[in-house]
Amino acid sequence: MSELFKLGNHFIIEFSGCNQELLFDNEYVRSKFVQSARESRLSIVGEGGFTFNPHGFTYYLLLAESHASIHVWPEYAYCAVDLFTCNLELDGDHFVSSLKESLGARSVATELIERGCPIKSVPDHPMTFEQYEKTHPSHGDGL
Numbered sequence: 449m450s451e452l453f454k455l456g457n458h459f460i461i462e463f464s465g466c467n468q469e470l471l472f473d474n475e476y477v478r479s480k481f482v483q484s485a486r487e488s489r490l491s492i493v494g495e496g497g498f499t500f501n502p503h504g505f506t507y508y509l510l511l512a513e514s515h516a517s518i519h520v521w522p523e524y525a526y527c528a529v530d531l532f533t534c535n536l537e538l539d540g541d542h543f544v545s546s547l548k549e550s551l552g553a554r555s556v557a558t559e560l561i562e563r564g565c566p567i568k569s570v571p572d573h574p575m576t577f578e579q580y581e582k583t584h585p586s587h588g589d590g591l
Contacts (some may be wrong), residue, residue, distance in 0.1 A: 453570045456563040459540045461529040462549065463509060465554030471522035474505050480550035481518050481529075485509055488543040490516070490533070513538070527551060532563070 456463060470476055478497065485492060492512035506515040513533040520527050529547065540558070548556050 451567045452499040452562060452564045453567045454536065454562050456534045456535065457538065457540070459529075459531040459533075459544070459565050460559040460561065461540075461544055461547070462533070462557040463466065463527040463529065463551050463553040463555070463591065464557075464578065466527060467552030468522050468525050470552055471520050471525065471549075472489050474498055474499060474520075477505075477527075477551070480547065481507060481516075482509065484543050484546040484550065485511070485516055486542075487546060488534075490538075491559055492544075517552040524540045527553075576586065583585060 464471065472541075474497075482492065482495070490509070491508050491512035493512050495508065497507035499505040499552055503523065504519075504521050506519045508515060511533065516528045516529070516531045518527055527547075531543060533540075540560070544556060544558055567577045
C-alpha cells in the first residue's frame with residue numbers, strides 16, 4: 449500500500465445498549481449530539497434531519513471541518529455516528545465519551561479511518577481556487 453497524503457480523519461462510532469427511553473426522545477438526542485460537537489470545538493455551519501415512522505431518526509451537522517451524522521434505532525437501543533473532520537489535530541475522544549454518557553450507552557465501538565490520497569498522486573504544485581478561477585471565471589462560487 450502506498451503512503452497516504454492525509455487530509456482527514458473519519459470516525460465510525462457504534463453505540464449499543466443505549467437507554468431506549470432517551471433514544472425515543474428525538475429532541476434530547478439532537479440537543480446532546482449538537483452539544484457534544486460544540487464542546488469538541490467543532491464549528492457547526494448547518495444542520496438538518498429526518499424522522500422515520502414509527503420511530504427513529506437521522507440528524508446531520510455540516511461542519512466547517514466537514515460533517516457529522518447520527519442514525520438512531522431506539523427499538524434496538526443503538527446509534528450509529530459518523531464524524532469526518534479535516535482538522536487533523538481533533539481528538540475524537542471527548543466527542544465519543546460525551547455522547548456515550550448522554551445516550552446511556554453500555555458499549556461503544558470506534559473505528560478511525562485516515563482519509564486522503566496516495567502521496568504519489570498529489571500534484572507537485574496543487575492548484576488553488578484563485579488559480580482555477582483565472583481560467584474558469586464563470587464558476588464564481590465553486591459549486
